[in-house]
Amino acid sequence: MQSLTNPELFKEQCLINDRWQDASNGARIEVTNPFDDSVIGHVPDLTEDDVNAAVAHSAEAQISWAAKTAAERGALMQKWADLIDENKEDLAIIMTKEQGKALAESRGEIGYGNSFIRWFAEEGKRVYGDVIPATKSELRHVILKQPIGVCAAITPWNFPAAMITRKAAPALAAGCTMIIKPAVQTPYSALALVALAEKAGIPAGVIQVVTGDAAMIGNILTSDERIKKLSFTGSTNIGRKLMAQCAPTIKKLSLELGGNAPFIVFESADLEKAADGLIASKFRNAGQTCVCANRVYVQASIKDKFLDIFTKKVEALKVGNGMDKDTDIGPLINEDALDKVEKLLKDATDKGATVLAGGSRHDASALTYQPTVISGVTDEMDIATEEIFGPVAPIFFFDDEAEAIKEANDTIYGLAAYFYSTDFAQAWRVTEALEYGMVGHNTGMISTEVAPFGGVKQSGFGREGSKYGIEDYVAIKYWCSDVR
Numbered sequence: 001m002q003s004l005t006n007p008e009l010f011k012e013q014c015l016i017n018d019r020w021q022d023a024s025n026g027a028r029i030e031v032t033n034p035f036d037d038s039v040i041g042h043v044p045d046l047t048e049d050d051v052n053a054a055v056a057h058s059a060e061a062q063i064s065w066a067a068k069t070a071a072e073r074g075a076l077m078q079k080w081a082d083l084i085d086e087n088k089e090d091l092a093i094i095m096t097k098e099q100g101k102a103l104a105e106s107r108g109e110i111g112y113g114n115s116f117i118r119w120f121a122e123e124g125k126r127v128y129g130d131v132i133p134a135t136k137s138e139l140r141h142v143i144l145k146q147p148i149g150v151c152a153a154i155t156p157w158n159f160p161a162a163m164i165t166r167k168a169a170p171a172l173a174a175g176c177t178m179i180i181k182p183a184v185q186t187p188y189s190a191l192a193l194v195a196l197a198e199k200a201g202i203p204a205g206v207i208q209v210v211t212g213d214a215a216m217i218g219n220i221l222t223s224d225e226r227i228k229k230l231s232f233t234g235s236t237n238i239g240r241k242l243m244a245q246c247a248p249t250i251k252k253l254s255l256e257l258g259g260n261a262p263f264i265v266f267e268s269a270d271l272e273k274a275a276d277g278l279i280a281s282k283f284r285n286a287g288q289t290c291v292c293a294n295r296v297y298v299q300a301s302i303k304d305k306f307l308d309i310f311t312k313k314v315e316a317l318k319v320g321n322g323m324d325k326d327t328d329i330g331p332l333i334n335e336d337a338l339d340k341v342e343k344l345l346k347d348a349t350d351k352g353a354t355v356l357a358g359g360s361r362h363d364a365s366a367l368t369y370q371p372t373v374i375s376g377v378t379d380e381m382d383i384a385t386e387e388i389f390g391p392v393a394p395i396f397f398f399d400d401e402a403e404a405i406k407e408a409n410d411t412i413y414g415l416a417a418y419f420y421s422t423d424f425a426q427a428w429r430v431t432e433a434l435e436y437g438m439v440g441h442n443t444g445m446i447s448t449e450v451a452p453f454g455g456v457k458q459s460g461f462g463r464e465g466s467k468y469g470i471e472d473y474v475a476i477k478y479w480c481s482d483v484r
């Protein structure tokens with residue numbers, strides 16, 4: 001890949017144990033740039049034997065990795081984080097080339113992803129147990145927390161780096177090893193991160209990336225007894241499937257799944273701030289994030305004023321090549337994603353919605369779409385229940401708080417929700433009433449390594465980041481001892 005300061009970061013092989021290798025049968029998968037459909041390169045289409053070898057190396061490496069102290073693991077993780085910081089621009093270029101997002105967003109994701117490595121390098125030192133007061137004079141009750149062992153991660157294309165480190169960091173800090181299967185559309189960010197982990201001195205087999213047929217690799221990662229936990233981030237449909245595949249071996253599971261975030265603008269809101277927050281939440285990554293505003297509810301009493309402010313901001317957004325510094329919105333990931341956006345929009349307008357801005361493909365390239373606002377959206381439209389995963393803001397209207405809460409909660413999902421209000425009594429009521437794992441109040445950007453990221457209902461379970469995130473990678477052992 002041209003334009004990299006450190007071309008060695010562009011890996012077209014997988015690191016299995018201590019060797020960068022092709023698939024044993026030489027099979028390869030082509031990877032393209034979603035902005036112009038140019039071929040970026042190829043990655044191995046690994047065989048079952050190749051993936052099973054990675055599992056074996058992971059199991060072997062886990063023993064010595066767990067034997068290190070948390071401080072020793074943390075020091076190696078900090079070296080890894082230092083190398084990521086040093087190579088941030090190259091990592092961002094790789095990400096924009098393979099995923100399409102604006103370069104500024106890629107830089108942001110690299111920093112966000114690295115924050116998990118630094119956070120858990122420290123959290124690993126705080127995996128405390130307990131000594132419980134004796135129930136009898138001769139008995140001692142002690143609680144140990146130990147690493148659960150070999151872990152696997154299956155990650156999506158929309159955040160090719162952060163979804164990797166948000167899983168690998170707590171796993172490694174706890175003394176686990178990790179095998180990662182990135183999305184086939186965006187493998188290079190994962191491979192570059194692992195190359196830097198190797199350079200930092202993280203031992204062979206501790207963190208590996210396997211590329212190839214998703215179903216085949218998934219079958220191995222969900223069924224192999226040696227793998228004790230699977231962490232999946234992706235669609236709810238695939239999450240259900242993987243959950244079922246993990247059942248026979250009772251694997252520990254974390255599921256970060258789909259979303260359908262409501263974004264509520266109450267009449268007491270600062271409308272300028274609300275419009276800025278909606279731009280940030282809705283159009284980040286061209287609307288391809290699990291926590292994007294997916295349904296916008298505007299109180300009827302301020303709808304005209306808010307829509308005027310918001311629509312003008314949407315029309316100012318620039319669509320283009322993510323590598324151009326002025327680009328706000330890059331391409332969608334593939335033709336299927338674009339087709340879905342067009343189908344949802346046609347269904348909505350056929351059923352009476354009105355286009356206030358955008359509404360069609362952009363001429364910047366084949367997979368770009370105009371940032372779009374539609375109003376007069378109703379529950380009868382498919383866009384009310386489906387995750388759009390594109391730059392379209394559907395506007396609903398409501399009269400009172402009770403109606404807004406009822407509408408906001410009317411979904412199988414429960415990942416993120418947002419509302420703007422300067423009435424703090426209302427803020428307490430609304431936050432407590434919203435059935436979501438995360439609530440943004442007067443902000444459209446909530447994600448940080450210090451807070452627990454995750455959902456309820458069919459958005460999954462488990463939490464990533466925060467003081468809670470490492471708990472998913474340890475097992476509690478109760479030791480009862482008669483000291484007579």
Ligand SMILES: NC(=O)c1ccc[n+]([C@@H]2O[C@H](COP(=O)([O-])OP(=O)(O)OC[C@H]3O[C@@H](n4cnc5c(N)ncnc54)[C@H](O)[C@@H]3O)[C@@H](O)[C@H]2O)c1
Nearest residue numbers: 155156157182183214215218234235238256257258259290
């Ligand atoms: N909750 C979160 O933190 C979060 C974060 C990012 C994305 N997502 C969700 O992910 C979805 C978009 O990402 P996507 O299109 O990559 O999702 P996806 O579910 O299609 O794919 C996610 C990962 O699963 C793999 N996969 C697909 N089928 C598989 C199978 N049968 N066995 C094993 N692995 C399989 C894919 O190759 C990819 O690596 C959206 O629904 C979005 O909301 C959620």
Ligand SMILES: O=C[C@H](O)CS(=O)(=O)O
Nearest residue numbers: 158159288289290291447
């Ligand atoms: O798409 C899902 C990501 O988790 C979004 S965020 O970058 O963590 O907000």
